[in-house]
Amino acid sequence: MGSGGALATTPPRFLPRERFDELLASLGTGGRRVVGPTISDGAIVFADLASAAALPAGLTLETSPGRARLERLPDGPGRVRTFQYTVSGEGIKRFTFPSRVDALSMETADDGSVRVRVEAPAEPVPLAIVGARACDLAALAVHNRVLLDGPAVDPDYAARRRDLITVAVECALASSTCFCASMGTGPEVTTGADLVLNELDDGFVVRAPTPAGERVLAAIDGLAPAAADRTVVAAAQTAAARAAMGTSAVPAKPRDLLLANLDHPRWDAVAERCIACANCTLACPTCFCTGLEVQSGFDAAASSATRAWDSCFTEGFAQIAGGSFRPRHRDRYRQWLTHKFATWWDQFGTSGCIGCGRCIAWCPVGIDVREELAAIAAAPTATPSPIAAATTGIVALPALAPDPLQFTPARVVAVTPETADTTTLRLATGDPRILAGTPGQFVMVGVPAFAIPPISISRFHPDGIELTIRAAGAATSFLTRLRTGATLGLRGPLGRGWPVADAQGRDVVIVGGGIGLAPLRPVIDAVLRERDRFEDVRIYLGARTPRDRLFVDEIDALASRDDVLVRVTVDRAGPEWLGRVGIVTQLFKTVRGTGADATAFICGPERMMSATADVLGDLGVPRERTWLTLERHMECGVGLCGHCQLGTRFVCRDGPVFSIAELGEDLRREGL
Amino acid sequence: MSSAHQADPGAAPSAEAPDPSGPSGPVPIIDGLPPGPRERLLGLVTRRELDPGATFMHEGDVTKSMSIIVRGRVALRLRVPERGAVTILTLDPGDIVGWSAIVPPYRATTSATTLEPTELATLPADDLRAILASDNEVAGAFLPRVMETIAARVEATRDQLLDLFRGAEVDPW
Numbered sequence: 126m127g128s129g130g131a132l133a134t135t136p137p138r139f140l141p142r143e144r145f146d147e148l149l150a151s152l153g154t155g156g157r158r159v160v161g162p163t164i165s166d167g168a169i170v171f172a173d174l175a176s177a178a179a180l181p182a183g184l185t186l187e188t189s190p191g192r193a194r195l196e197r198l199p200d201g202p203g204r205v206r207t208f209q210y211t212v213s214g215e216g217i218k219r220f221t222f223p224s225r226v227d228a229l230s231m232e233t234a235d236d237g238s239v240r241v242r243v244e245a246p247a248e249p250v251p252l253a254i255v256g257a258r259a260c261d262l263a264a265l266a267v268h269n270r271v272l273l274d275g276p277a278v279d280p281d282y283a284a285r286r287r288d289l290i291t292v293a294v295e296c297a298l299a300s301s302t303c304f305c306a307s308m309g310t311g312p313e314v315t316t317g318a319d320l321v322l323n324e325l326d327d328g329f330v331v332r333a334p335t336p337a338g339e340r341v342l343a344a345i346d347g348l349a350p351a352a353a354d355r356t357v358v359a360a361a362q363t364a365a366a367r368a369a370m371g372t373s374a375v376p377a378k379p380r381d382l383l384l385a386n387l388d389h390p391r392w393d394a395v396a397e398r399c400i401a402c403a404n405c406t407l408a409c410p411t412c413f414c415t416g417l418e419v420q421s422g423f424d425a426a427a428s429s430a431t432r433a434w435d436s437c438f439t440e441g442f443a444q445i446a447g448g449s450f451r452p453r454h455r456d457r458y459r460q461w462l463t464h465k466f467a468t469w470w471d472q473f474g475t476s477g478c479i480g481c482g483r484c485i486a487w488c489p490v491g492i493d494v495r496e497e498l499a500a501i502a503a504a505p506t507a508t509p510s511p512i513a514a515a516t517t518g519i520v521a522l523p524a525l526a527p528d529p530l531q532f533t534p535a536r537v538v539a540v541t542p543e544t545a546d547t548t549t550l551r552l553a554t555g556d557p558r559i560l561a562g563t564p565g566q567f568v569m570v571g572v573p574a575f576a577i578p579p580i581s582i583s584r585f586h587p588d589g590i591e592l593t594i595r596a597a598g599a600a601t602s603f604l605t606r607l608r609t610g611a612t613l614g615l616r617g618p619l620g621r622g623w624p625v626a627d628a629q630g631r632d633v634v635i636v637g638g639g640i641g642l643a644p645l646r647p648v649i650d651a652v653l654r655e656r657d658r659f660e661d662v663r664i665y666l667g668a669r670t671p672r673d674r675l676f677v678d679e680i681d682a683l684a685s686r687d688d689v690l691v692r693v694t695v696d697r698a699g700p701e702w703l704g705r706v707g708i709v710t711q712l713f714k715t716v717r718g719t720g721a722d723a724t725a726f727i728c729g730p731e732r733m734m735s736a737t738a739d740v741l742g743d744l745g746v747p748r749e750r751t752w753l754t755l756e757r758h759m760e761c762g763v764g765l766c767g768h769c770q771l772g773t774r775f776v777c778r779d780g781p782v783f784s785i786a787e788l789g790e791d792l793r794r795e796g797l
Numbered sequence: 798m799s800s801a802h803q804a805d806p807g808a809a810p811s812a813e814a815p816d817p818s819g820p821s822g823p824v825p826i827i828d829g830l831p832p833g834p835r836e837r838l839l840g841l842v843t844r845r846e847l848d849p850g851a852t853f854m855h856e857g858d859v860t861k862s863m864s865i866i867v868r869g870r871v872a873l874r875l876r877v878p879e880r881g882a883v884t885i886l887t888l889d890p891g892d893i894v895g896w897s898a899i900v901p902p903y904r905a906t907t908s909a910t911t912l913e914p915t916e917l918a919t920l921p922a923d924d925l926r927a928i929l930a931s932d933n934e935v936a937g938a939f940l941p942r943v944m945e946t947i948a949a950r951v952e953a954t955r956d957q958l959l960d961l962f963r964g965a966e967v968d969p970w
Contacts, residue, residue, distance in 0.1 A: 638961065638962060639961070639962035640962075667962070668962060669960070669962035669963060673962065694887075696957045696960070696961075696962065697883060697884065697885060697957065698883070698884045699880075699881065699882065699883065699884065700872075700874065700881065700882040700884065700910075702884060703849075703912045703913075704887070705870070705887045705889075706872065706873075706884045706885060706886050706887045707886045707887060707953055707957075708953045708956045708957060711949075711953060729961070729962075730961035730962065732956070732959065732961055733956075733961055736956065
């Protein structure tokens with residue numbers, strides 16, 4: 126129901142204007158909530174629709190870049206129309222994907238144990254949406270792909286979509302900001318509608334493409350088939366809307382164009398106008414990025430988290446411990462536009478833009494995406510042809526553990542201070558999903574009153590895992606102060622880990638910097654567990670100072686083995702340090718015998734990994750076997766919240782481990 | 798302080814720069830030069846064996862020689878008021894110590910102290926400057942190698958300057 130599919134061919138009926146309330150009554154049968162366009166605050170807003178009298182009769186919406194105004198329809202018979210505008214100020218998104226939903230609760234019980242509970246979505250009241258346009262339904266189809274079709278499913282969205290009836294209106298006119306015909310999403314309603322209306326002066330031609338729509342119509346007594354002259358007029362209106370828009374508002378193959386022009390000067394030009402207000406993302410019916418907001422009482426014993434719309438235009442969206450990956454407006458605008466028109470294809474096999482034009486009308490400075498695309502197309506700085514086909518993500522995604530959004534309890538059974546700011550927690554858990562994790566995977570760690578950070582697993586045990594945590598912010602500082610016996614919630618394991626098995630039969634080079642050794646430790650464990658399956662094993666480690674080295678005793682023990690080479694360097698040291706001082710690449714730049722037969726695993730600050738990959742490349746290590754793990758802002762860990770995008774990828778879902786060959790230029794591109 | 802990192806037990810010899818083969822053994826860098834310049838520079842080389850803890854170059858002093866490390870490890874140190882000696886870089890076999898011997902004002906920019914038993918192949922500053930000034934073949938072969946060293950130091954210093962491993966000041970978690 127509601128998802129439409131191919132439109133069937135039941136004959137169109139005619140609904141006289143004065144009987145529109147009968148349609149609303151039929152939709153409202155059984156307590157179904159009916160919403161539709163109404164006038165509020167000088168705008169057209171979807172709200173509960175008690176009767177046809179609340180529809181925006183006699184009004185239209187004039188839109189242009191940076192402008193949306195309600196205007197009276199001109200005098201004449203058409204002035205009685207109620208859908209004689211194009212897109213409402215906001216779409217129907219907030220009914221299927223509300224701006225805020227309860228996500229989870231965390232509490233500390235009297236016995237001290239912590240419980241993290243994911244809120245089961247409230248079973249929503251069945252809903253009917255009246256007045257959705259072709260673009261709105263195209264946006265709904267995009268959300269279905271993103272939020273329903275996996276690999277992870279948004280449970281709240283799934284619940285809201287379960288019993289939804291959509292009554293679409295085919296546009297009889299086009300605004301200057303409309304370009305659905307260029308995006309292939311309208312103005313004809315071809316999918317996603319249970320009923321399709323074409324408004325005429327005296328009523329509506331109604332089609333029922335789905336059984337659900339047919340049932341709604343069947344409950345209205347005595348609807349006659351629409352006469353041919355009415356259906357002809359209806360079709361002509363839609364055709365006129367199409368003609369008014371044209372079909373070339375967007376350059377051909379915008380994906381290839383944008384991906385080839387990530388360094389185009391136009392990004393700087395648009396950034397001079399963009400104020401990063403996030404209006405475009407709020408108005409956009411397909412934007413789906415969300416963040417978790419944690420609310421807590423003063424005693425911090427219990428907290429709840431709300432999933433709220435977020436925007437890639439905000440300062441904190443791409444924030445990680447070391448800073449923001451997109452500090453400039455240019456970076457954020459480029460991210461948004463390239464996501465909509467380019468990388469959405471890679472991630473979801475569809476365009477992220479459906480051509481409604483809301484972002485144009487509601488941009489306070491009137492930035493027009495069509496104009497930005499055209500400017501780049503008119504003077505591309507690179508040939509747009511050689512970009513690889515969009516094949517990542519949706520084709521070869523790693524399977525997610527069942528219920529990837531559910532937390533499992535774990536208890537701290539040992540605490541090992543590593544450095545002044547870094548602590549290793551050994552956690553006991555019987556959850557087979559966590560125990561079946563692989564090196565390089567991570568978990569989300571929940572304790573009441575704090576944000577939920579992603580932490581790499583630093584060791585696997587038969588009965589639990591270890592997490593090595595640096596106190597960088599409030600949540601991680603709290604975690605490093607936990608004591609034996611404390612409990613917390615774990616969600617995972619998440620992400621694609623290191624391909625350790627693929628390194629069998631080859632030399633192994635492991636390069637770690639700072640806290641970056643933590644995700645590499647399970648690699649070392651795995652390699653040493655089956656040492657004879659690997660050739661030479663060389664481990665090169667960097668730290669800020671001697672006191673900042675991790676796992677010192679373990680590394681010392683490793684260094685005393687005769688089947689592993691260990692080299693350690695620090696950035697600075699006092700005279701008491703007799704080991705090496707200098708950057709980590711100095712440890713192996715002159716090493717011979719590292720080359721084409723090696724597999725490399727690298728983790729550390731991105732600049733260190735990039736420099737390391739360069740030196741290893743010079744030594745002959747193939748890019749396809751030079752692996753590193755990226756850090757990005759992550760909140761969901763399953764590709765649903767949108768924060769961790771890097772070009773065509775979600776780092777949490779498609780990584781965090783990538784090969785240099787996979788990343789290509791994206792590793793070094795600033796602001797991506 | 799760990800001792801295990803000092804001598805790198807477990808090091809695979811085949812993976813490292815060449816081991817010394819005695820007082821008249823190979824000299825990194827110079828051995829890789831064309832025959833003429835190689836012989837003329839080797840004619841200037843004297844070899845020194847130093848115990849751990851020997852400071853053979855002092856920050857600010859006139860640099861009397863340039864050395865190539867044949868074996869061992871050398872710390873380059875700066876003296877910082879109230880912090881004492883800070884090691885800013887350690888050098889391994891094949892590295893040059895004392896490039897300031899040929900770059901005005903010919904004063905050492907750091908001190909150099911051995912951390913292990915160390916063998917140096919040493920070129921006296923006066924002789925080296927003289928041959929670089931008079932022998933274009935030697936200068937053309939040898940100077941690029943010295944510049945590689947200086948460039949690598951500059952690059953490494955930049956990365957250290959970034960303090961990449963420092964904890965974050967702002968953090969969402």
